Amino acid sequence: MKRREAREKAVQTLFQLDNTEMTVDEAIAYITDSPVNAFYESLVKGTIENRQEIDAVLKDKLENWSLDRLPKIERTVLRLAVYELLHNEDVPHRVILNEAIELCKQFGDEKSGRFVNGVLSKFEEK
Template sequence: MSRRQMREHIFTLLFRRDFHSKEEMQEQIPLYVESQEELNEADTEELIRKISALLEKVEELDEKISSVTEGWTTQRIGKAEITILRLALYEMMYEEDVPSKVAINEAVELAKKFGGNESPAFINGVLAKLV
């Protein structure tokens, strides 16, 4: 599976976080994995490892995002956009094999696919402040 495909799976699961409790998310992960026929065992393990690690860091990520989004709390940012920002910032901070430029570019691509018309520019601007 490509890294881009893995990011989309992580995005989809992370997006669900804003609609489910922490306990429900523990149920959502296996349900999601079971519904994805293209995931092999290695992909499944990687997906579960990454989403679990990312979910543990959401509050920390939100604090960093809030520090550069003047006048915008994380609750005010659109669900797709905050999910993309969390994922990209996590990669920038904790995934040593992902250069920041790549994380930002991939986040912009996710914003084009899942966000609104102004999402790519917003995502790019916020992440540029966090580099």
Template sequence: MGSRSNARKRAVDILYEADLRGVDAVTLLSERVGSPEVAPIGEYAVTLVEGISANQQRIDEVLTEHAEGWTLSRMPPVDRSVLRLGLYELLFSDDVPSAVAIDQSVELVKALSTDDSPRFVNGVLGRIAGIRSRLRKSVRTEPVAGDGQGQ
């Protein structure tokens, strides 16, 4: 598994735990970074968790709109975490091609969730990838936390 793949897995672990515990993912991340009891957390995992957290409202709006027949609360927590990661890479990561974001998300959910989850994640992210450029324009016009716009 490549370093970015490992970082994605670490990010999903943190997002999933934060979701289950009802705590802020960035706070949980800060508790884990540098802790001697936890394996090191790479820079890309930190970028993912911070980026997803900063844009979670918009990410969740897009997921809700495109997860046909599913509400966020009805999704298995691991699927929700993987979808947030995949959607973040689709909409906010300039250096991640759509196919890579989808494939990596599907591989994660294959390893971590139910037999039905890979098809579900692939379908949701595939629908969103089809309108990626339109969605990217809409999220790029809104200020993103920490980007220096509107401050």
């Protein structure tokens, strides 16, 4: 599984986990077959495990929005991207931004990509 596909599946899994009673392992099993790709699993579990930190950082970057008011796909993509920005130092900042925009285009719409780009552009490049 290539990294782009892993991110796509991670968004699907995280989207499914948002406001459900499903466990992480159940959601992973629902989205992908065994054996589970390590990068994909690290994205999903890392985003879930660090969600409080991610949400706190996101709240500081959102202007005139609350996380609860965001459309679910934008919130999911932002959480995944912020997880990577904060905890995945081997991926360049620009790649994370581009991937997030592409995920929004795939799962959301043109406005989703612009909104997510605006939020993520507030993060300083490492």
